[in-house]
Amino acid sequence: MRPATETSYKAGLTAVFDRAAPTYDRMGVEFFTPMGRRLVERAAPAPGERILDVGCGRGASLFPAAARVGAHGHATGIDIAEAMIEQAAEQAEREGFDNVELLVMDGERPDFPERSFDVVLGGYSIIFFSDAPSALTTYARLLSGSGRIAFTSPVFSDDVFPFLPPMFTGLVPQSLLRHLPSDWAPERIRERFHSWLADPDVLEATMGRAGFTDVEVEDETVELTAPSGTAWVDWSHTQGMRVLWQHLPEEEAAALRARLISALDAARPEGRPLTMDVPVRFVTARPRH
Numbered sequence: 001m002r003p004a005t006e007t008s009y010k011a012g013l014t015a016v017f018d019r020a021a022p023t024y025d026r027m028g029v030e031f032f033t034p035m036g037r038r039l040v041e042r043a044a045p046a047p048g049e050r051i052l053d054v055g056c057g058r059g060a061s062l063f064p065a066a067a068r069v070g071a072h073g074h075a076t077g078i079d080i081a082e083a084m085i086e087q088a089a090e091q092a093e094r095e096g097f098d099n100v101e102l103l104v105m106d107g108e109r110p111d112f113p114e115r116s117f118d119v120v121l122g123g124y125s126i127i128f129f130s131d132a133p134s135a136l137t138t139y140a141r142l143l144s145g146s147g148r149i150a151f152t153s154p155v156f157s158d159d160v161f162p163f164l165p166p167m168f169t170g171l172v173p174q175s176l177l178r179h180l181p182s183d184w185a186p187e188r189i190r191e192r193f194h195s196w197l198a199d200p201d202v203l204e205a206t207m208g209r210a211g212f213t214d215v216e217v218e219d220e221t222v223e224l225t226a227p228s229g230t231a232w233v234d235w236s237h238t239q240g241m242r243v244l245w246q247h248l249p250e251e252e253a254a255a256l257r258a259r260l261i262s263a264l265d266a267a268r269p270e271g272r273p274l275t276m277d278v279p280v281r282f283v284t285a286r287p288r289h
């Protein structure tokens, strides 16, 4: 990405997550919290280890990791969106986490000495980087010899907007994507996400070039639960799909909202919450040094 394009892409993304922060992962829809817990289980931080959570948001992975490393360990959460860091810092204070530090920082330019962490985590965050493969090279250098990286990504398909699971195929027509700014045009989306994440072999090769070994790419489902179709749609304004909502003309947004609510409510047993098995890609690796 050219520097000017990168700056405007990041400014747009930061605004999206700054606006989402007050209600992010606090809308009665369970998804990021269970995914964060699972990511931490996979990374298995030990007491005393040093964690870096990149794009930590409100701390879905950061807090479970901080609990595991305990008083002799340390967990640093960085995020480009200041409002996310403020929310996470309030939670750390409220819950008495003395081993947590929160910093506003671009995850593509982390300002830490080499080998200063044992675990790097990235829950649905590294995927947003303008040049993720190059950031991965930096993370390999930030990790200690016994360190590991663990991050998640959606399992991308060409048929749906990148932050929607496959069950949404057909519900969000490709024609709506024409309203997105050029940073989010289908070819940019393919370049930024699909080019290195969609094919596990390509992903493994990318990790290898970045300085990692023992790469594991495993797709698992994370159960999303929402009280209703309306709750899911309201929640979708607080995650990556907000990018689309923000750019849809009012009439098209209202029509999409109605269509999604009715399809989601039709898929939910009478009087029961909506549940969806969302495929999530879990990537773990160790630095080669």
Ligand SMILES: C[S@@+](CC[C@H](N)C(=O)[O-])C[C@H]1O[C@@H](n2cnc3c(N)ncnc32)[C@H](O)[C@@H]1O
Binding pocket: 013, 014, 017, 025, 032, 033, 036, 054, 055, 056, 057, 058, 059, 060, 061, 078, 079, 080, 081, 084, 105, 106, 107, 108, 122, 123, 124, 125, 126, 128, 129, 239, 240
């Ligand atoms: C979908 S949220 C995930 C947040 C959290 N990891 C979780 O699992 O709930 C993506 C996060 O990545 C952050 N992010 C995106 N690009 C970033 C960058 N270049 N540097 C740091 N954070 C970034 C966003 O601000 C947002 O908080």
